[in-house]
Amino acid sequence: MGASISLLVLEPVSTEIIRYSQKMCDVQRSSVRLSEKAEPHVTLLKTRDDVAISPADVAEAIPDLLGMEVAIDFEGLNILPSRSGGTWVEIQVLKSDELAKLHRALIERGVFPEDSVENDIDDLFRTHITVARFIEDLRNPVPLDVELLRRKRVKTVLVVGASGNTFYQIPARP
16 A cells, blocks of 8 residues: 655645646656645655555554645755656755654654655655656746745644655644
């Protein structure tokens, strides 16, 4: 089944990210485009799909962290070639000390065995929000929304999810 722990971007920035993705995909053929129902997020830890762990198991292991609010800062745009062709486009998120400590604390809790974690960890951990995947190499200029891409102190909340980025939102603590 697989599971993940992510920071879910809250409104109104979530909607801004979705509109930015759609604007980008209007000028370039894409296989990943955020829909109106998308939930932009930063994946902190994600297991492979073949790992038998449910989101409920994960939530039970980190009840003190669920719903925790974390502010993140955007640092611009990453444009990366895909191993299978095409191009990934991501909003780069600053890997602050607070975010790095949270990431390390989640790893140390042992919720996921380290050999089951699919994304990179520690120094290799790339904090980002995926906004598009273009089918071909980048052919058209990507619109740069400077205000969005430099946004600071964006509100997020820690959530648990299943494969396919289905998140189980836990209300923020009072």
